[in-house]
Amino acid sequence: MFFKPLDLTTALRPLLLPDETLLFVQDAVGLYEGKYKIPDYQNGHAYLTSHRVCYVSAEESRKYCVGIDLKEVDRAEYQVRGAGFFRSSPKITIYPKPQKTKLDTRTNIGATVSTTAHAGQLSVQPSSPRPAFTGDQPAASPKPINATWVCPICSFSNPVPSNFDPATATGNTPLPPCLACGIKPPLATVLKAAINAASNRESSLPTAEPPETGRVSVPDKNGVSSLSTAAKPVPCPRCTFMNHPSLVECEICGASLGASAAFPQLHGTSRTDSPAPFFAQSRIVNSEVTDSIKLSFRNGGDKTFHDRLKGALVQRKWLLQNAPPVPAPSQRTESPNNPGAAAVESPQSPAPRSTLVGIAGLEQRGLETRINNQLVIGNAFEDLEALMASAKQIVALAESLARESGMNSNGGASTETTTVLSESVAALGMVTTKDMLSSGSESLYLSELSRDLAEYLTDDRKGILQREGGIMSLIDLWAVFNRSRNGVELISPSDFQRAAELWEKLKLPIRLRRFKSGLLVVQRYDWSDEKTIRQFQDWMEELRRVPPDESVPWDWSLFGRAITAQEAAQRFKWSVGVAAEELEMAEDRGILCREEGIEGLRFWSNHLVS
């Protein structure tokens, strides 16, 4: 496990990879390597994303920021406040995955029995991995669902029973108890696990068949690209999934493939030449973590962080990069309870399906899509928790439905708006919602919101500020920002204003400014009144040099010409309200003076004060 360098956004937050989502943020976090504090990394924000754990120091953020890929993380342990000899802040310890031999370094005595640790024990006898598990499973079927649910009591990873159908499961469905502690799991946990497994579904078919046919049977071209390499796949000792030979762990259940000796080549590549002593280095970036790292939560939030970290480790979003968002309809074959699916799908459908062409094929595909949608919606509304888990799919589905309906009914303009609306969610990128933060830490929410805003404003792709001439009113910004949130997680005006007031404190590249009239505007940090005034003066000079279009009764070479707020707005690409305020600001400084006439209010270079 390495400390990776981080790219920070303008608002000093980690730049997210595509598909990466922010899960949690906590401030006042310190970083430890093993038992020792890492200097300069003792007060900062910890960002948990679906792919990484990032640490950004509060002071000198660009210098002191590191990230750790979750895929290199073995497990995380939670150390409660006061558990030690003397009272200390609650900590989360993150253990790296072993690079080489694992059994000798692993101690399995801890209360937390982690997935890999358990699998590590099993991998001693890789010759007969399956009986160990099939014996435990109540009803072993030829096509097991390769999902695991994590017991909330002892965090043991249990397999989801093969006869468990997320579409039909209710509170009355019998659930097997946890294999380790014997406590029955809540339905939501199992549902979530099943749905998660369903979304990276493409792997379930290959397990039932030889890998060659598996490749043919799954039409999705991205899903099993790893299988198409020449090397011989390695079967998982626990779930029998045929893994790519270069993988260290099973792609599905996370069990270690270690002892199968499938990766001699890894020995050479992953070894670092000579890990230097830690504290000799001024920067920890790119240095290897040998033992473990600790996050010390001095301001709370540890519990949620740990929960979400565990969730992220189970979900393994980094594996899903190319997975289709909606499960393929073929998976319904294994739910005998659903007559609709059974009627449509013959058990081994892939071959006949491919022969259907023309209208019949289209109809078939439409039908499949509908059934698929039915499945997704059915799953989602089983339980609110489950809905949360499959929210992304539902949103995608709702968007596509909205796009279709817009196209069918209104066409034209409304299609465009729906498209813009539905795309804006994706375009917005990193968005902090109250859900990502522990409840009660209002100030953290505000500061994160403040950073959100700063990023939104300075994002060159959207160029919000540039388009407005570098200055825009706070109310306009509020409207635009909320609109781009697409009606979800709207921000109240008071939160918004308080977040905007934090910019200065957080040293973000924008600032809030109050005009004399009380109008609040947003500006680049380095923009000042003096610059605006210089712009006005340059303009006035220009007007004195260039003769006006029509003859004027006054001496234009002395007085120049009057400008209106509209003209200023046009010239500097401001909104008219802002232009009027800026003109009045310049008047207030004695640079300009006004003329009221039938043409309206116009501003002159101040020749009254001499």
Added chain:
Amino acid sequence: MSASTAATAAPASSTSFVFPSTYNFPAFFTPQPNSTTRQSQLRKWSSLIQSWCRHHRIYRLSIIEAIDSPLFHNATLRKRLDLAEARTIVDWMAKKEEEGGGGQRAEWIEGPSANSGAKSKNLAWIWWRRPDEWADVLVDWIDATGQRGVVLTVFELVQGEATVSQGRCSVLRFDYVFTQICQANSRGLEFHGMDHDVMMKALNVLVKRGKASVFGNEGEEGVKIF
């Protein structure tokens, strides 16, 4: 010498009045909100009004009449000062300098002639020379002509041939100061053709200073300056 000669009206100027450059600045006619600019604007208006009145020998200015005159109405710019703003300027001129005003260069006349209510701010004295300054001018002239202790009528002072023009100056005793006063104004002494009331105010200043005594009936006052 008859008193019927119209002296109150301003004598037509031989040379036309030269306006300052700010008179052609359109923003000059709009009251400025910025206080620094405003002060500067008022000062400029005040000096324009004073030099206009001095040029045209106007002592009392009727705002309503002046509003259409070139003073407040720039025909080329098609800009005019509105009545309220003109009154504000005169108000400012009337205030003392310590009060942030224009140094008592104007004074509202709440005269009976200004009908329809005493508070109708229409007529105002424009003090391009304040009464005490007029008094100084008078004393200088008396000194220069050696008329201390001589009894003069007010009529003589205002309309008398002695004050009328440079040409006649040589008749009287000639000295340096007198020449200066004469040359200062080619049409005669500055107070020649002066408003009777202004002259009385100036004389009253002298009386208060104990430098003159005024006697006689109204309209036929005599004055002796010591």
